[in-house]
Amino acid sequence: MARLDSETLDLLLTTLRDYAAKELTPDVLLGLDQRDEFPAQILKDLYDPERIGIHLLSIPEEHGGLGGGAYDIYRISEVMAGIDLGIATGVLATFLGTDPLNVGGTPEQKALWLGRLAREGLLMAYGATEPQAGSDLGALATQAVPVQENGQLTAYRISGRKQWISNGGVADLYTILANAPGGPSWFIVEKGAPGFSHGKPEDKHGIRSSNTAALFLENVLVPADRLVGGIEGKGLTQAQAVFGYTRLMVAAFGLGAGWAALQRAIRYSQQRVQGGAPLSQKQGYTHKLLVPNACRLEAARAYVEWTADRLDGGEPDLATEGAVAKYLASEAGNRAAEDAIQALGGYGYTREYQVEKIKRDVRITTIYEGTSEILEWTIARDRWQLHLKTRGTYYLDWAARLEPQQAASPASGIPAAVLALRALGALLERCRLDRLTRNQHVLFRLGELIAYAETAAIFSERVKSHPTRAIPLDQTTLQAMARVHAREAAMRVAADGLRWAVGAGQTDPDLARTLHFEAVAKAQAGLVEDMDQIARELSRAFPAE
Numbered sequence: 001m002a003r004l005d006s007e008t009l010d011l012l013l014t015t016l017r018d019y020a021a022k023e024l025t026p027d028v029l030l031g032l033d034q035r036d037e038f039p040a041q042i043l044k045d046l047y048d049p050e051r052i053g054i055h056l057l058s059i060p061e062e063h064g065g066l067g068g069g070a071y072d073i074y075r076i077s078e079v080m081a082g083i084d085l086g087i088a089t090g091v092l093a094t095f096l097g098t099d100p101l102n103v104g105g106t107p108e109q110k111a112l113w114l115g116r117l118a119r120e121g122l123l124m125a126y127g128a129t130e131p132q133a134g135s136d137l138g139a140l141a142t143q144a145v146p147v148q149e150n151g152q153l154t155a156y157r158i159s160g161r162k163q164w165i166s167n168g169g170v171a172d173l174y175t176i177l178a179n180a181p182g183g184p185s186w187f188i189v190e191k192g193a194p195g196f197s198h199g200k201p202e203d204k205h206g207i208r209s210s211n212t213a214a215l216f217l218e219n220v221l222v223p224a225d226r227l228v229g230g231i232e233g234k235g236l237t238q239a240q241a242v243f244g245y246t247r248l249m250v251a252a253f254g255l256g257a258g259w260a261a262l263q264r265a266i267r268y269s270q271q272r273v274q275g276g277a278p279l280s281q282k283q284g285y286t287h288k289l290l291v292p293n294a295c296r297l298e299a300a301r302a303y304v305e306w307t308a309d310r311l312d313g314g315e316p317d318l319a320t321e322g323a324v325a326k327y328l329a330s331e332a333g334n335r336a337a338e339d340a341i342q343a344l345g346g347y348g349y350t351r352e353y354q355v356e357k358i359k360r361d362v363r364i365t366t367i368y369e370g371t372s373e374i375l376e377w378t379i380a381r382d383r384w385q386l387h388l389k390t391r392g393t394y395y396l397d398w399a400a401r402l403e404p405q406q407a408a409s410p411a412s413g414i415p416a417a418v419l420a421l422r423a424l425g426a427l428l429e430r431c432r433l434d435r436l437t438r439n440q441h442v443l444f445r446l447g448e449l450i451a452y453a454e455t456a457a458i459f460s461e462r463v464k465s466h467p468t469r470a471i472p473l474d475q476t477t478l479q480a481m482a483r484v485h486a487r488e489a490a491m492r493v494a495a496d497g498l499r500w501a502v503g504a505g506q507t508d509p510d511l512a513r514t515l516h517f518e519a520v521a522k523a524q525a526g527l528v529e530d531m532d533q534i535a536r537e538l539s540r541a542f543p544a545e
């Protein structure tokens with residue numbers, strides 16, 4: 001497997017945490033947020049190999065990097081996001097910027113640019129989005145016009161505008177997506193190239209310690225050997241090929257920021273006495289504001305780790321899995337931060353307690369690297385194809401593979417996950433028969449239900465065999481969380497599936513039965529007891545300081 005040994009990864013994580021404890025105190029981070037300031041020196045420190053050398057993680061060893069894998073990047077990204085999502089975004093931009101090179105660069109390009117990046121600790125930016133081309137990159141308007149000398153292609157002249165580019169105003173090196181005659185292609189452009197400039201930093205809702213700026217290219221002359229991969233028209237495929245990795249990274253941001261907020265709420269709930277007892281003992285509080293968030297975040301984590309294992313094992317093309325991971329983790333992180341404000345009451349609404357900042361910061365994770373809606377569409381479209389290709393058996397087969405484990409692990413989330421998968425298979429088939437996915441809303445809702453059902457199956461299955469190293473919760477608690485999540489997934493698929501199918505005019509008079517509604521309702525037995533146990537364990541794992 002392409003990944004660091006666990007001692008090296010642990011050392012990196014510890015070094016990063018120690019650096020943050022010393023240099024990135026709450027006062028420093030709140031100050032950067034308030035002043036809307038990009039911390040150039042902090043990024044330099046993070047990139048300094050003598051201190052951390054974080055940029056080396058995504059660079060292969062032969063080019064002077066550490067050659068980390070998807071799992072390593074996820075673990076580091078989660079910790080960074082738990083510290084400050086703005087600073088983490090500055091690092092993400094470099095990882096994103098190198099990705100087209102990593103997947104599509106020629107050996108010479110990799111040796112030159114990745115080598116320089118490793119040695120010089122360059123800041124990078126990834127320039128895909130344009131004012132009119134956001135989710136729809138096909139609408140790209142930036143042009144790369146070939147320049148010929150004596151009949152030989154020597155360079156391109158690039159003209160256009162890029163929007164919302166992280167590190168846009170501070171990077172040393174940029175990868176820019178532009179339309180060449182052969183189609184969209186990535187180009188490497190250096191800071192200071194004549195005709196290349198950037199706008200002022202955007203005044204943003206959150207991640208205010210990251211720099212986001214528009215880029216302006218006016219006839220920028222770029223030598224031909226800076227066309228990534230040396231062949232025009234590969235740009236969108238190269239962008240697509242890195243989604244497995246990059247979306248996993250943003251998924252990890254959702255986990256890191258979500259847990260950072262949730263931990264504050266869990267600790268606070270043990271100190272704050274209202275109605276004669278700490279809030280941590282009030283079910284109406286814990287079971288609404290704490291427990292469901294912990295379960296969703298851990299379900300997303302299990303899926304992130306499962307996808308990372310597969311990527312590191314060499315499986316290509318896990319863009320759909322990356323989409324599921326990012327969708328659920330970023331939505332879970334966003335929700336956890338929102339609930340953390342509520343959990344801290346009036347204190348949560350002030351800057352000092354930081355959950356307000358985390359909430360503004362984590363909001364970006366449901367927007368960049370694919371909005372949640374685009375991910376719902378991606379997930380639904382890809383799995384719909386599988387449903388058709390397998391003649392409706394994709395999720396039924398998955399349920400059948402899990403089923404034998406039900407008897408062995410009746411106390412796991414597997415029975416409810418099996419119900420979720422079965423209901424999903426039946427729902428997709430009903431949608432096919434009644435052609436319900438003509439309605440974009442139905443298709444997008446299927447994307448959400450698929451994400452729930454798949455994470456339920458993966459979380460329930462992995463919790464025993466692959467316990468996570470990332471969070472201090474014991475296996476019994478994680479099992480209870482898997483049961484809670486699987487019950488929720490089954491109920492969502494059955495209830496929301498019924499709602500949207502009926503709403504869109506489905507024709508099965510007995511659809512509730514087809515979706516196993518009664519069994520799904522029965523599977524909710526024990527839910528509150530599980531939540532009681534999880535609430536107690538959260539207080540144990542994250543005691544008041």
Ligand SMILES: Cc1cc2nc3c(=O)[nH]c(=O)nc-3n(C[C@H](O)[C@H](O)[C@H](O)COP(=O)(O)OP(=O)(O)OC[C@H]3O[C@@H](n4cnc5c(N)ncnc54)[C@H](O)[C@@H]3O)c2cc1C
Nearest residue numbers: 126127128129134135164165166212367368369371373374
């Ligand atoms: C702080 C920040 C940093 C960023 N960093 C970078 C970066 O480094 N590099 C880079 O290239 N880009 C970056 N982006 C851009 C980001 O990836 C885009 O903002 C994102 O892809 C959405 O594009 P858009 O803003 O044009 O929104 P739009 O695509 O216009 O979407 C607007 C809304 O419509 C929905 N929508 C879009 N299409 C459809 C459809 N077909 N059907 C239904 N609903 C739809 C979306 O989900 C969204 O809710 C950054 C953005 C921000 C805010």
